[in-house]
Amino acid sequence: VQCTCAMKIAHRGPDAFRFENVNGFTSCCFGFHRLAIVDPLHGMQPLRVKKFPYLWLCYNGEIYNHQTLKTQFDFDCQTKMDGEVLLHLYDRFGIKKMASLLDGVFAFILLDTANRKVHLGRDTYGVRPLFKFLTDDGFLAVCSEAKGLTQITHSMETTATIVPFLPGHFEVFDLKLNGKVQSIQFEQFHCCTREPAHALYDTVEGLSSGVDKETVKRNIRSLFENAVRKRLMAHRRIGCLLSGNCCPLSQETVILTARNNLWAFGEIFAVHTVV
Numbered sequence: 001v002q003c004t005c006a007m008k009i010a011h012r013g014p015d016a017f018r019f020e021n022v023n024g025f026t027s028c029c030f031g032f033h034r035l036a037i038v039d040p041l042h043g044m045q046p047l048r049v050k051k052f053p054y055l056w057l058c059y060n061g062e063i064y065n066h067q068t069l070k071t072q073f074d075f076d077c078q079t080k081m082d083g084e085v086l087l088h089l090y091d092r093f094g095i096k097k098m099a100s101l102l103d104g105v106f107a108f109i110l111l112d113t114a115n116r117k118v119h120l121g122r123d124t125y126g127v128r129p130l131f132k133f134l135t136d137d138g139f140l141a142v143c144s145e146a147k148g149l150t151q152i153t154h155s156m157e158t159t160a161t162i163v164p165f166l167p168g169h170f171e172v173f174d175l176k177l178n179g180k181v182q183s184i185q186f187e188q189f190h191c192c193t194r195e196p197a198h199a200l201y202d203t204v205e206g207l208s209s210g211v212d213k214e215t216v217k218r219n220i221r222s223l224f225e226n227a228v229r230k231r232l233m234a235h236r237r238i239g240c241l242l243s244g245n246c247c248p249l250s251q252e253t254v255i256l257t258a259r260n261n262l263w264a265f266g267e268i269f270a271v272h273t274v275v
C-alpha cells in the first residue's frame with residue numbers, strides 16, 4: 001500500500017516503471033520511475049548483478065567517470081550502466097570511499113541484505129534531490145521529491161518530519177529483524193572546498209601554469225571542454241545542452257566538443273538562454 005506513494009513522482013521517469021519487493025525482506029520495497037539515459041536494455045532499477053546478489057541499488061543521476069573507474073580498478077561489469085560501478089566500488093572499498101570516488105550528480109539508496117545495512121548518499125552540490133522520512137521508532141522512507149513521502153502511513157502517533165538529505169553526505173542504517181532501521185553513521189564524504197578523491201584518476205590534460213591572458217584562456221577552454229566531454233556519456237540519440245548566459249566562445253566549445261564526442265548517431269542541440 002505504501003508503494004502507491006511512488007506514483008506521486010511518476011513524471012520523473014517516463015520510460016519505465018517498477019515496484020519490487022526484496023526477497024526475504026518483506027518490510028523493504030522499491031518503486032522506480034526510469035528516465036533511461038545509459039544502457040537502456042539493462043539499466044532498470046533496483047539495479048542488481050549476479051556477482052553481488054545481496055545488493056539492491058536505486059539511484060538517480062549520472063556517474064560521469066564510471067568508465068574510468070571500471071578501467072582503473074579492473075571491475076568485471078555485467079552491464080554498461082553507469083550505476084553498476086557503485087556496486088563494485090562498495091564491495092571493494094566500502095561506502096565512504098565509494099561515494100568519494102564518484103564524479104557525477106547522484107542520490108542513491110543501497111541495500112545490502114547480506115550485512116543488513118541501508119546506505120543513503122547524495123552528490124557534493126546536491127544536484128540530485130533526495131528527501132528522507134524517518135520515524136522515532138525506525139521506519140524509513142526516501143524519495144526524490146517530498147511529495148512522495150507526505151502520505152506514507154506508519155505506526156507512530158506523532159508526525160514524522162520530511163527532511164532534505166544533506167549534499168556531500170552519506171548515512172548508514174542497521175536493518176533490524178523487525179524491518180525497522182537505526183542510523184549508525186552519518187558523515188560528510190566531500191565538501192566543495194576540498195579536491196575530490198576522483199581527481200586522482202581524472203584525464204583532463206595537464207594545465208599550464210602562469211597567469212598571462214593567453215594561458216588563462218587556454219586553461220579555461222581545456223577545463224570547459226573536459227566538463228562538456230564527460231557529460232556526453234548518454235546513450236540517447238538526442239541530447240540538449242542548456243547553457244545559461246555563457247559567452248559565444250563557450251557556446252562554440254560546447255557544440256564542437258559535443259559533435260566530436262558523440263556516441264553512435266546522436267545529435268546535439270545547444271540552447272542558449274540569456275538571463
Ligand SMILES: NC(=O)C[C@H](N)C(=O)O
Pocket residue numbers: 034035036037038039043059060061062063082083
Ligand atoms: N536516469 C537515471 O537517473 C539513472 C541512470 N543514469 C539511467 O540512465 O537510467
